[in-house]
Amino acid sequence: MHSITSIVMMSACLQITCQVYEAFDAWKQLVHLLCSCVDAVSRHPHLYMQLLSVLHQHVSEIPEDFFIDIVSRHNFLTDALRSLFENIEAADDAALDVKNRSKRFRAHLERKFNWDFGAETGEYAPVVVDLDA
Numbered sequence: 001m002h003s004i005t006s007i008v009m010m011s012a013c014l015q016i017t018c019q020v021y022e023a024f025d026a027w028k029q030l031v032h033l034l035c036s037c038v039d040a041v042s043r044h045p046h047l048y049m050q051l052l053s054v055l056h057q058h059v060s061e062i063p064e065d066f067f068i069d070i071v072s073r074h075n076f077l078t079d080a081l082r083s084l085f086e087n088i089e090a091a092d093d094a095a096l097d098v099k100n101r102s103k104r105f106r107a108h109l110e111r112k113f114n115w116d117f118g119a120e121t122g123e124y125a126p127v128v129v130d131l132d133a
Helices: 003-018 021-036 045-061 076-090 096-113
Strands: none
Touching: 003 021, 003 045, 021 045, 021 076, 045 076, 045 096, 076 096
């Protein structure tokens, strides 16, 4: 196992078992970093195979609302995973195993949590206007 995925696992375990916020913050930062690396997907396929497995395990163990920022009601994990799935999909030279595991994990999350990774977000999101108001 790559040492970075071991750190991701350890920080999640510390958060879950000991309620250490700094461990959760470290987990969030590592997940964000790994999910946003465009070139690493192709260069380190074993790392991303492990990362997808580790994240699948973490998401299975933790309730959905755990990932929501109380102040902004924003789920940072969906943004990080959207970036990861887009990076894997866009990487032409990414390993087929990584792409297949990514597709299965994405489908699992969409079924389990009703998350839509295909929807536009941010400034590109469609705007809904209530004409009855």
